[in-house]
Amino acid sequence: xxxxxxxxxxxxxxxxxxxxxxxxxxxxxxxxxxxxxxxxxxxxxxxxxxxxxxxxxxxxxxxxxxxxxxxxxxxxxxxxxxxxxxxxxxxxxxxxxxxxxxxxxxxxxxxxxxxxxxxxxxxxxxxxxxxxxxxxxxxxxxxxxxxxxxxxxxxxxxxxxxxxxxxxxxxxxxxxxxxxxxxxxxxxxxxxxxxxxxxxxxxxxxxxxxxxxxxxxxxxxxxxxxxxxxxxxxxxxxxxxxxxxxxxxxxxxxxxxxxxxxxxxxxxxx
Ligand code: PXL
Numbered sequence: 064x065x066x067x068x069x070x071x072x073x074x075x076x077x078x079x080x081x082x083x084x085x086x087x088x089x090x091x092x093x094x095x096x097x098x099x100x101x102x103x104x105x106x107x108x109x110x111x112x113x114x115x116x117x118x119x120x121x122x123x124x125x126x127x128x129x130x131x132x133x134x135x136x137x138x139x140x141x142x143x144x145x146x147x148x149x150x151x152x153x154x155x156x157x158x159x160x161x162x163x164x165x166x167x168x169x170x171x172x173x174x175x176x177x178x179x180x181x182x183x184x185x186x187x188x189x190x191x192x193x194x195x196x197x198x199x200x201x202x203x204x205x206x207x208x209x210x211x212x213x214x215x216x217x218x219x220x221x222x223x224x225x226x227x228x229x230x231x232x233x234x235x236x237x238x239x240x241x242x243x244x245x246x247x248x249x250x251x252x253x254x255x256x257x258x259x260x261x262x263x264x265x266x267x268x269x270x271x272x273x274x275x276x277x278x279x280x281x282x283x284x285x286x287x288x289x290x291x292x293x294x295x296x297x298x299x300x301x302x303x304x305x306x307x308x309x310x311x312x313x314x315x316x317x318x319x320x321x322x323x324x325x326x327x328x329x330x331x332x333x
Pocket of ligand 1: 075077082083106108109110111145172180273275276277278
């Protein structure tokens with residue numbers, strides 16, 4: 064029996080606003096990867112809207128994953144994002160033991176711009192720290208890097224300070240770290256830390272910032288990781304793709320909460 068390269072995506076279903084699974088699924092499918100889905104929560108829309116409905120999927124996760132187990136499904140990779148509850152961490156750790164994924168991409172979704180997302184508790188953030196120790200690649204933004212390394216958040220970290228935080232995070236066992244959204248004047252950068260090597264790639268910032276860009280970025284990195292694309296090549300591709308999508312979103316006057324209109328450019332990822 065033959066299969067395409069495959070990935071299990073553990074993330075929420077946000078009904079509106081282009082983030083999490085509504086971003087990861089089309090992007091990874093366009094990258095020719097077969098996707099399996101494990102919903103962590105079902106939301107009416109993402110949590111950056113003034114209001115939202117959230118159904119925590121935790122009570123069903125055990126039965127859901129038991130079926131996957133009984134059917135002896137297998138996946139090359141695991142990609143996790145937004146979590147619905149603290150208890151889900153145990154279910155995901157169980158999945159890692161059970162499915163022995165060769166690549167484990169953990170996007171430690173917890174917050175942005177120095178603020179923790181409203182549905183996340185401190186306990187969940189502590190558990191996320193533990194989950195990240197299982198990653199082969201993790202993609203925190205600066206806020207999440209601070210949470211993972213117990214560093215008080217600032218907007219103006221130097222490159223050396225980011226490097227120190229990456230080294231601290233790497234001590235927990237994760238080999239590849241990409242830190243997104245490093246602000247420097249009118250530029251924005253992504254730091255790449257791989258086996259002790261560190262560099263930051265900066266670009267002109269395209270405003271306005273939009274929700275879901277972290278999901279677009281991590282999804283492309285996840286796909287490339289499964290295809291063994293070198294990390295710096297992948298980061299350059301993902302950030303160029305996001306800049307193209309942000310430019311189009313602005314020129315089409317898409318509302319900010321609608322996220323990025325990546326559909327216009329999906330063909331670039333084929
Ligand atoms: O893009 C990260 C994300 C994922 N899922 C939900 C969110 C957010 C960010 O706001 O609200 C539900």
